[in-house]
Amino acid sequence: MKTLLLVALLLLACQAAAEIGTVKNVSGEVQVEREGRMLPVEPGFELSQDDAVITGKDGRVGIIFIDNSRFSAGPNSRLELARFRFNPTTHEGDFVTRVRRGTVAVVSGQIAKHTEDAMKIETPQSNLGVRGTKFLIQVQE
Amino acid sequence: MEGFAIIITTLIAMVFTTPQEKELIVLLPDDNGKVGALLVQGAGGQILLDEALEQAQVGNGGEVRSGKLDEARIDEIFAETLAAQPPKPVTFVLYFQHGTTQLESTSEPVLEKLFKEVASRSASDVQITGHTDTVGALEDNDRLSLQRAEEIRTFLIGRGLAVKRVRAVGRGERELLVPTEDKVSEPRNRRVEVLVR
DSSP: HHHHHHHHHHHHHHHHHSSEEEEEEEEEEEEEEEETTTEEEEEEEEEEEEOOOEEOTTOOOEEETTTOOEEESSSSOEEEEEEEEEEEEEEETEEEEEEEEEEEEEEEHHHHHHHTTTTEOOOEEEEEOOOOOOEEEOOOO | OOHHHHHHHHHHHHHHHSOOEEEEEEEEBTTTBBBEEEEETTBBEEEHHHHHHHHHHEEETTTTTEOOHHHHHHHOOOOHHTTTTOOOEEEEEEOOTTTTBBBOOOHHHHHHHHHHHHHSSTOEEEEEEEESSSOHHHHHHHHHHHHHHHHHHHHHHHOOOOOGGGEEOOOTTTOOOOOOOOOOOOOGGSEEEEOOO
């Protein structure tokens, strides 16, 4: 029983570390906060669930996730990748991001296309249920 | 004096509790001109956005109102962010000669286009999926489809794409483009699909 639990935990850990998207373009100051550490970001940087993407006052970043959804963020933004599950064969999954501050442009991908409301975006004051496809979010502090 | 202090305190409280628009959400048409939908829910209401440039503004108490900003103002707020959007992922389809990993001659120019697309993108990654028609055994087709995918992978790596950025899988005859009976030679099913993003 203990072994089973350990295996399950290990599997969970592996899943969490899996690549969910790639940073495609970066300008200015862009960092990723992962497990309390700040990592520098360059094009090709692979993102995992629970990462937070942070741009500085001149920072901009573009990301494509493995379900083909696309995000970009402008200066002074914080985007948290709270939950990402995706089955590339069936396109089932769920995808929750949090925009804490700044400006974000989103084009939804296969997760939202397959299941209505499987893609959600949370802001400090609201929840967005995504039925497709392209939209903009600004969160002022 | 005490009354004055109360008035000041009340004024300060009013400033801080006056609803302020903290969040703006705008629905846009997608790259094909299609407009989707977005449900915006706050503690004090909800709005379904389903028209191009329709907006919701959310206050710091979670009240949701429809927004009335003009296009120029929206552009001003989001121009830099929109400019950072990565290009849309693109799919290429390459066709193969019966039972081989030899490209059909009509697919040679597509291979060049594919390479150009890969090279034009920043940090591109490529997902290659090989397929076969239904001639031959299932296991043989699994192997052949993977060989077809790897042929394209080898080509791209030979042209300078980083090994870790390109993945190849074979789906055999499990995902026919044109549904057929077993043992049917169908050129459109002998293909490799390449997703570039």
